[in-house]
Amino acid sequence: MLDIQFIRDHPEKVKKAIIDKQLPPRVNVEVVDRILELDKKRRDLILQSETIRRERNELAESLKTSRTENEISVGRTLKQKLAEIDPELKRIENSLDEIMLMVPGVPADDVPIGKDENDNVVARTWGKPPKFNFKLKDHIELGESLDILDVNRGTKVAGFRGYFLKNKGALMQLGLMRYGFDKLVAKGFTPMIPPVLDLPRCFINTGHFPWGQVDVYKTFDDREEQNIRHLAGTAEVPLASYHQDEVLSESDLPKKYAGFSSCFRREIGSYGKDTRGIYRVHEFMKIEQVILDVNDVNKSRQWLEDLTAISEEILQELGLPYRVLLMCTGEMGEPQFRKYDIETWMPARQTSSGEADKPSIGAYGETHSASAMLDFQSRRANIRYKAKDGSTKFVHMLNNTMIASPRILIALWENHQQKDGSIAIPKALVPYLGFEVIEKS
RNA sequence: GGAGGAGUGUGCCGAAUGGUAAGGCACCGCUCUCGAAAAGCGGCGGGCGCAAGCCCUUGCAGGUUCGAUUCCUGUCUCCUCCGCCA
Numbered sequence: 298m299l300d301i302q303f304i305r306d307h308p309e310k311v312k313k314a315i316i317d318k319q320l321p322p323r324v325n326v327e328v329v330d331r332i333l334e335l336d337k338k339r340r341d342l343i344l345q346s347e348t349i350r351r352e353r354n355e356l357a358e359s360l361k362t363s364r365t366e367n368e369i370s371v372g373r374t375l376k377q378k379l380a381e382i383d384p385e386l387k388r389i390e391n392s393l394d395e396i397m398l399m400v401p402g403v404p405a406d407d408v409p410i411g412k413d414e415n416d417n418v419v420a421r422t423w424g425k426p427p428k429f430n431f432k433l434k435d436h437i438e439l440g441e442s443l444d445i446l447d448v449n450r451g452t453k454v455a456g457f458r459g460y461f462l463k464n465k466g467a468l469m470q471l472g473l474m475r476y477g478f479d480k481l482v483a484k485g486f487t488p489m490i491p492p493v494l495d496l497p498r499c500f501i502n503t504g505h506f507p508w509g510q511v512d513v514y515k516t517f518d519d520r521e522e523q524n525i526r527h528l529a530g531t532a533e534v535p536l537a538s539y540h541q542d543e544v545l546s547e548s549d550l551p552k553k554y555a556g557f558s559s560c561f562r563r564e565i566g567s568y569g570k571d572t573r574g575i576y577r578v579h580e581f582m583k584i585e586q587v588i589l590d591v592n593d594v595n596k597s598r599q600w601l602e603d604l605t606a607i608s609e610e611i612l613q614e615l616g617l618p619y620r621v622l623l624m625c626t627g628e629m630g631e632p633q634f635r636k637y638d639i640e641t642w643m644p645a646r647q648t649s650s651g652e653a654d655k656p657s658i659g660a661y662g663e664t665h666s667a668s669a670m671l672d673f674q675s676r677r678a679n680i681r682y683k684a685k686d687g688s689t690k691f692v693h694m695l696n697n698t699m700i701a702s703p704r705i706l707i708a709l710w711e712n713h714q715q716k717d718g719s720i721a722i723p724k725a726l727v728p729y730l731g732f733e734v735i736e737k738s
Numbered sequence: 739g740g741a742g743g744a745g746u747g748u749g750c751c752g753a754a755u756g757g758u759a760a761g762g763c764a765c766c767g768c769u770c771u772c773g774a775a776a777a778g779c780g781g782c783g784g785g786c787g788c789a790a791g792c793c794c795u796u797g798c799a800g801g802u803u804c805g806a807u808u809c810c811u812g813u814c815u816c817c818u819c820c821g822c823c824a
Contacts, residue, residue, distance in 0.1 A: 343786055347793040354758070354793085357805040361757050364804075372804030544748045544783090546765080683748070687766040687782055 298676040299400055304332055314403040317410050317626035323508065324399050324631075332400070335393040342386040349378050398507050401631035402673040405598075408635055411625030417638070418625070423609065424618030426642045426659060431716040433658070435645030436707040437574045439714055440466060443735050446703075448574065458564070458578045462703060465735045469709070469722075470582060470702045472729035474557055477584040477700040480611065481555035486586065489556045491535035494526045499538040502678035504632030504670070505530070511565045532556030533696045536587040537674055544689060545682040551590035551600075555699060558583065575703040576646070576662060584699035589680065592672060592690040598635065601669045604697035605637045608665040611700060614725040617708045618642040620661055632673045639665035639698075641708040664705055667697035 304311055312326040353375045360368060409418050440446025445466025451459035462470055478488050494516065500506040505513060514528040529535060536556045545552070560583050571577035586607070588600055605621060612619045624636040640661030648660040672691035675681070681689050713721045719736035727733055 340786065343793080347786070350793055353804075357758065360804055369804050376804075546749075548765095681748080683765070683782080685766075689748070689783080 298397055298673060299402070300676070301332075301336060301397070304329065304400070305336065308333060310403055311400060314401050314626075317404060318401050318629055318631065319412055319627040320401060320631070324401070328396055328399050332393065332396055335389055335396065339386065339389045339393060342382060342389060346379065346382050346386055349375055349382065353379070398501065398677075402504075402634055402670060404626050404629060404633070405635045408629070409623065409625040410627075412627040413625075414628060416625035417622040417628055420621040420623050420637065422618075422620040423613065424616075424642070426618055426644065427712055429644070429714075433645055434711075434714055434718070435574070436643075436710045439710045439718075439720060440575075442718060443720065443737060445469070445735060446575065455579070458572075460575050460578060460703070462706075464738075465730070465732065466703075466706065468730055468732075469706065469726075469735075472726055473700055473702050473705065474582055474584060476726060476729045477611065478555060478557060481553075481584070481586065481607075481699060484553075484607065486553040486555040489532070489536060489539075489554050491532050491539070491556050491558055493529040493532070493535060493558045493561070495529050495535050495538070497525060497527060498541070499529070499534050500527055502541060503534050503537045503674055504630065504677070505534065508631050512563050514561050514563055528561035529558065530560050530562045531583060531696075532558040532560070532585040533587055536585065537694060537696070538678055540589065540680045540692075541678045543680060545589070545680070545692065547591060547682050547684050550682060550692065551588055554587045556585050556587065558585075560701075574707065576643075576707060578703065581701060581703055583701040586695075586697045586699055588695040589675075589692045590695075591682070591684070592693055594671065594693075597669045597671055597693045597695060600693075600695050601635055601637065601667055604667045604695060605639070605665075608639050608667065608697060608699065611725075612639065612641060612664075615705075615709060615723045617705075617712055619664070630668070632670045633668045634671045634673070636666065636668045638663050639667075641665075641705070642712065643707050644711045646707070646711075662704070662707070664701060664708065665698040667695070669693070669695045 299311065308329050311329050315321065315324055315326050315329070353372065356368060356372050356375065360372070409416055411417070434442070437446065437448060440448070443465070445462065445464050447461040447463055448459075451461050453459075454461075482488055497506065500509075500513060513530060516526050516528065533556070535558075536554045539554070540552070559580055561580050562578075564577055564579065567577060586604060588604065590596055590600060609619070609621070619639050619641045622638045622640060624638055628638075629636050641664040642659070643662045644659045646658075646660040646662050648657055671693050674694045675691040680692050680694075682692055684690050709723070710720050713723065715721055715734075717736070719734050722730055722733050722735070
């Protein structure tokens, strides 16, 4: 959520953000005008309401000592007036609150303006895609031949996009999670296992709602509306709300959280995409980092670099080639100020971007995403801190993927496959797995 | 699921039984000091307003009243006990 004062002062910047982020027609620039209009109405009504309240307080004060029938009837009139104005004020405020949630965060000045993935800017590339002197297998062939993945029974049990990890495949996923957790703990992060069946408010806080409702699973129990929970698609959701409605102390910042959780995604908008294998699935495991720090743009920028560096560090340790993309405005989420995605090389990944008669084999696939939100989320979640100068400010928030599996398994399996059909385990992972290779049993 | 108790401003404590949220601790600034402590003064929720200032804020939502922390209804959370389950 933006500061209403910012919208009053810079309506054009907000409108530009709506356009640049490719939000129309879901969100149109007219919401800005509508907000300014409601804001004006709201302030008029507040003035009226407060004038009456003031009269009421003065009257009540004088009625403390003596009271006449006449004064009491004046009081009744005031009460009547309030009963007309306040519901109207409340109605306006509710509309304003609702529409304020539709307004996106304004991107940084140096974010490339663009409409899709072609407009992202490659910030840097690390490693070289491996060359294979034997017939390449994709992750499904590898997984099935080594009995570490079962997609057919996965879809039997869980439907489309279902999968089983088996044997060393299952051990590998847990090992990766522990590897990621340990690394972050060593860097001073607080390891967390958060609830992922969360209240709607949490999804509003992160900015997943109101825009992304259809992507999130909804659950009911047999009682009332207030018992609705949603399954979080990332531990960012519960972690970002951990300090909801709290006032922290500047000396407590930064807060660095590492959340391990299962993640659930409906993938409603991507029925035809990535239908093969375990690239795009409805449930997976992930360690997500969430940072809360002081209200300082430069510090947020630095955090975004630092968080991205952590992801790069693990990809390097895992021996996986990758590239870092500075995301363009059209590829950013509504809350974001600045965002890097990391794409990891997947040797057997097929993309639609190749020529029709010459399908391209091997592609970078998104495995990590780091975002700076400034105070967009903290305004929604109402997370503030008391600064050293005594003032109360909203924290800045960021998040980043540490490691997400099974998608990362695609890169690990395909990049590290060997001529004999086995898969080599990167050195960094061996202590967490207890084996150095996955081979046919 | 049943019974009882509790929830007060920004972190902590806490007063006010129908007259409009006292006070203390913590924190920040200033004075004093070589410095610190102590002491004193001011600040330390949200909103409207150029400002003076005003309005709101006792878990939440309603109701009664000229006036509600206080009375009534609903509801959430926590605690204790019972039941059920792991």
